[in-house]
Amino acid sequence: QVQLVESGGGLVQAGGSLRLSCTASGRTFSSYANPWAMGWFRQAPGKEREFVAAIAWSAGITYYADSVKGRFTISRDNAKNTVYLQMNSLKPEDTAVYYCAAGSDSGTYYYTDMYKRWGQGTQVTVSS
Numbered sequence: 001q002v003q004l005v006e007s008g009g010g011l012v013q014a015g016g017s018l019r020l021s022c023t024a025s026g027r028t029f030s031s032y033a034n035p036w037a038m039g040w041f042r043q044a045p046g047k048e049r050e051f052v053a054a055i056a057w058s059a060g061i062t063y064y065a066d067s068v069k070g071r072f073t074i075s076r077d078n079a080k081n082t083v084y085l086q087m088n089s090l091k092p093e094d095t096a097v098y099y100c101a102a103g104s105d106s107g108t109y110y111y112t113d114m115y116k117r118w119g120q121g122t123q124v125t126v127s128s
Contacts, residue, residue, distance in 0.1 A: 001026045002117045006099040006100045008074075009122030012090055016126070020085040022100030023118055028081050035059075036071035037105040039115060040074060042096035049099070053085060063109045068094075090126045097121040 008020040022038065039054035053074040054063045062078050072085040083100065101115035108114045 004100045004102060004117055004119035006119040006122040009098060009124045009125065010042065011125045014090060014126055014128050016056060016090050016094055017088045018046055018090065018124060019087070020086075020098055020100075020122060020124075022083045024081045024102060024117075025081075032104075035105040036102060037114070038076065039101045039103075039109060039127070040083075040085045040098060041101060041112065041115075042094075042098045043121075044096040047096075049112060051110045051112075052098070055083060056105055056109075065110075087124070090124075092126045092128045094124060095126050096124060098124050 002024050003024055003026050006020060006022045008018060012018055019099055036057045037054055040052040041049050042052050044051040051065050053072055054069055055074045055076055071089045076083045099121045100119040102117040103115035106114050
């Protein structure tokens with residue numbers, strides 16, 4: 001079983017930066033026979049959870065929502081079993097609870113159904 005723990009959320013002014021971290025414990029992704037992927041989703045009050053970014057763990061290929069492309073960067077540290085989300089040029093509309101997720105890589109990175117493990121979420125608030 002894989003457990004995910006996020007950190008790094010907080011309050012920042014518009015235009016600022018934050019880096020989120022998500023560390024997986026329990027089993028390393030390399031110990032699974034099938035490739036894994038990790039993603040970041042976010043959910044604002046009254047809205048559905050939406051895809052932000054994902055990374056195919058073995059290949060390191062990244063995917064982004066159009067709304068964050070060019071501002072956010074997802075990366076991973078294999079040795080630490082950790083995925084990061086560097087968020088730059090933050091906007092008030094980026095305010096949400098951000099969730100880390102992991103799942104067997106089926107190529108459907110943008111959809112929550114692919115991800116079977118979820119973190120507890122971390123609040124990101126961007127003030128104008």
